[in-house]
Structure formats: structure tokens, C-alpha cells
Amino acid sequence: MADRNGKDAKPIRTALSSEDGIDLAIIELLFFAYRDFTSDPDQILAEYGFGRAHHRILHFVNRMPGLTVAELLDVLKITKQSLARVLKQLIDTGHVIQIQGPRDRRQRELYPTEKGRALALDLARPQSRRISAALKSARTTERAGIEQFLKAMVNPELRAQIDNLPGNALRESHGDE
């Protein structure tokens, strides 16, 4: 009757390692790399009382000006109620503006203001600098290999989200087209 719920079990004292064929090195590298990659903009955002949610919205509104609320929801994969709260703050602070859709007047097209564009750039700059430095330090100037690897990490059915962004030369052959 001991060990009813798994308590009072024995401790495992050996470290998990690459024994079971798990690629721990890259799993952990992705964790640490992403943690620090996001820390740069996080600091700037805090000055504005913003968070990562604001960053994501601001980034995609800048990358796809005029996208509708529904389109933004689709990229971010969150609910409209979640979006509304954060988007409202970006609108109230004059970083984003809404314009009634020209063909369908129910839609709200989202655009950055100059202020919003400037902030998006401020947030992107340290990330870009970090990437640039990392690319240099990786002796193998294998930028292409790194891009291919990262893209291949994305779910196949969602890779279109990448291809649909403007000026992304990173398109694979799609059979025809």
C-alpha cells in the first residue's frame, strides 16, 4: 500500500544525458537562445508598460500594414478578447490606428503610425544586432543552413505564414507556381 500516488519513491541520481538518443544539446540551446533573444525587447517594452503581447502585435502590424483584425488573430493564434485588450492600448497610445475597410466596411484595417513604426524598429534593432554578432561568431558563415534549419522546425502547414511575409527570400520550391 505504500507509494499510493508515486510519493516516497526512490530518487534517480544519474543525470539525463544523450543516452536515449535525445538531442539535449540543441533542445537546451534553443531554450537559452530564445530566452536571451527575447530579453532585449522585453527591457524596452517595460519602459512603456508593454509586454511581449504588444510586441507581437506591433511587429506584425508593421510587417503587414492594413491587415484586418481577423487576419491578425490568425497569425497570433489567440482569441479576439485577448487581442482586444492589448490592441486597445496600442491604439490609445497612438502606435497603431484602425481604418475602416474600403471594400468591406465591417473590417478594421490595422496600420502602424510613425510612432508605432519607430517603436517596432527600436525593438527589432537589438535582436538584429544579436543575430548579426552570432552569425559572425559562427565561423561557418552558414546563414543559409541556419535559415533552412529554423524553417524546417516550423510545422509544415504553418510555413505559409513565413512565405506570406513581404521580402522573405526564403521560399522553397512548392512544386508548381
Place this chain on the structure above:
Amino acid sequence: MADRNGKDAKPIRTALSSEDGIDLAIIELLFFAYRDFTSDPDQILAEYGFGRAHHRILHFVNRMPGLTVAELLDVLKITKQSLARVLKQLIDTGHVIQIQGPRDRRQRELYPTEKGRALALDLARPQSRRISAALKSARTTERAGIEQFLKAMVNPELRAQIDNLPGNALRESHGDE
């Protein structure tokens, strides 16, 4: 008096692109890659009523068995109150156990149980599979280049956290030593 707080400003209709020398391609690839990289374990965790916080704790307890609460806090960079809530659940469910430190009896050494080790492996497996597939698809079998890039993305002063993990052959020369 118009434009008091940045509202009623003009919309910018041009998309942000690689104009200002910002590396948008890799910024976005990291975002999408990490989003999907974490989605695999997230699904499994949901079955247990766990979240990403549980995953992080479980991972590092498995990778550094016997580490103390203070050491874990240092790796995760969260407060002990945040840790306590989640760690308690892992202990109550028999995934992690605490053992009084042998030299310093104030310390609590954290160990995975068999159950905890099994779950950690279940969570790591799909991530490892995704990485393996991505490495294959990146024609350039430049694993080393990718590892170097990711490591170079981490804050220099925090790279020791990577080096201190067991069985990580990814050590740079540190001058002497």
C-alpha cells in the same frame, strides 16, 4: 491641439522590410520555430494539467539531479514563490522528490523519480524528433554551425549555464583550463 497623444496620426502603408538593415528573416524564423518547438510538449503537458513551467523544472531536475532549490532558481531566473507553486505540484504528483542536503541540512536536493524521468523523456522525444528532421532537411549537414550560432545568441555571461550541463561537448576554449 490635434494629435495630443499621438492619435489621429497618419497610417504608414508600406511594410517594414529589410530596409533599415534589420534581419527580419531570422527574427521571424526564431519566433515561428520556437512557437512550434514548444507546441509538442505543451500538448502532452496539458494531459497532466501541467504547463511550461512544470516542463522547465522537470527538465533541469533531470539534467542536474541533486541540484538545490537555490541553484534551480538561478537557472530558471524566477522567484522562489513562483517556483514553489509549480514545484509543489511536481512533488505531490511524485515526479520530483526532495532530499535533505547531506553536508548542509538546510538545503533540499531535488531528484527526479522514475515517473519524473519517464515524463521528462516523453516531453523531450518529440522535440528531439523535430530537431532531427530539421537537421536532415537542412541540406548542409551543418550541425556544428547551427550549434555555434545558437550558443552565440546566448548572453556571454550566461553561457556557463550551458557548459555546466553534463555531457555537452559544445565547449569553447576558455583561454587556460
Place this chain on the structure above:
DNA sequence: AAAATATGTCAACAAGGCTGACATAAATTT
């Protein structure tokens, strides 16, 4: 005219961060 769609909004809830305050046991310092 009726139904469907795009958006907004209200209310309530949860996870997982945070801070501040205080308690305990054990180690260290005086």
C-alpha cells in the same frame, strides 16, 4: 427580409509571473 459575418465588449476565470512579510531550522560569525 433574413441570415451570416466582422468586430467590439462585458464578465468571470486560470496560469504563472511578481512583491512584501514573516516563520523555521541550520550554519556561521562574533
Place this chain on the structure above:
DNA sequence: AAATTTATGTCAGCCTTGTTGACATATTTT
């Protein structure tokens, strides 16, 4: 031996950002 510091635990409350469900409005489609 006494006082202080350290490692940990815990209580209470707050914030952000996600969730669901319900309902309102304007506009487009059927």
C-alpha cells in the same frame, strides 16, 4: 553561548495575458 546570516517554506495580494461564454452592432450576403 549568543547573535546573525542563510536556505527554504508559506501566506496574501497584485499583474499580465491567455481562456470561455454571452450578447450588441453594423454591414454584407443570401
